[in-house]
Amino acid sequence: MERLAGMVSERPVVIFSKTTCGMCTTVQALFTDFGVHPAVFELDVVPRGREIEQALSRLGCSPSVPAVFIGGKLVGGVSEVMSLHLNRSLIPLLKKVGALWV
Numbered sequence: 563m564e565r566l567a568g569m570v571s572e573r574p575v576v577i578f579s580k581t582t583c584g585m586c587t588t589v590q591a592l593f594t595d596f597g598v599h600p601a602v603f604e605l606d607v608v609p610r611g612r613e614i615e616q617a618l619s620r621l622g623c624s625p626s627v628p629a630v631f632i633g634g635k636l637v638g639g640v641s642e643v644m645s646l647h648l649n650r651s652l653i654p655l656l657k658k659v660g661a662l663w664v
Contacts, residue, residue: 565610566617570631574661575600578618578629581607585640586628592647598661600630633659 570576575593577600579586593600605611605627618626621636630637632655637643646652656662 566614566621569601569603569614570636571634573601574598574633574659575656576631577602578614578627579604580627583627589628589630589640589643592643596653596656596662598656600661632656632661 575598577586577590577593579590579602581604590600590602603611603614605615608614615626618629621629623629623636623639625639628639628643630639630643637646643652646655653662
C-alpha cells in the first residue's frame with residue numbers, strides 16, 4: 563500500500579492498467595484526447611505488478627484495472643471516469659489538479 567501511495571502522488575493523473583485490457587486502452591485514450599499525459603503503470607509488465615494489483619483490490623477496485631487516480635485520490639474504473647465525463651465533472655477536476663490548462 564505504501565508503494566501504491568507513492569506511485570499515485572507522482573503525477574496529477576495515474577492509471578493502473580494491463581496491456582491486454584481494452585477498457586484500459588479506452589480510458590487512456592480519453593485522457594490523451596483531452597491533452598492529459600497520465601502516468602500509466604502496466605501491471606502485467608512492471609516489477610511487482612501483482613502486488614500492486616492486490617493493493618488496488620484491497621482499496622475496492624473491482625475489477626482491479628483500469629484504476630484511475632486524479633490528484634492522488636482514487637476515482638475508480640472506466641464506469642466512474644465515464645460518469646464524470648458525461649456529467650461534465652471530469653474536465654474541471656483535471657484543471658483543479660493541474661493536469662489540464664485549457
